Amino acid sequence: MITLxxxxxxxxxxxxxxxxxxxxxxxxxxxxxxxxxxxVSISSSLPRDAIIEALSDAGYDCE
Structure with a gap:
């Protein structure tokens, strides 16, 4: 589980x-x-960095 x-x-x-x-x-x-x-809590096989990059590309910075 990833929480951002x-x-x-x-x-x-x-x-x-x-x-x-x-x-x-x-x-x-x-x-x-x-x-x-x-x-947002995410249960996924995706790596954390890929999720952060996708959200950042859409204008949503993550911490």
Missing amino acids: TVPEMTCGHCVGVISGILTELDPDCELNFELATHK
Whole structure:
């Protein structure tokens, strides 16, 4: 399980965009979003760096 803080994730639209990006990379990934804390937990076979790079390319910086 990978947990990232995505400060720019502030609304349901952001969740949808991030979900689309990650499920395109790994259709079998499982995602859990916590908008209040800007956190997304990802269960995936993808490496952490690949996830961070994909989100960064879409304008979502991760911590």
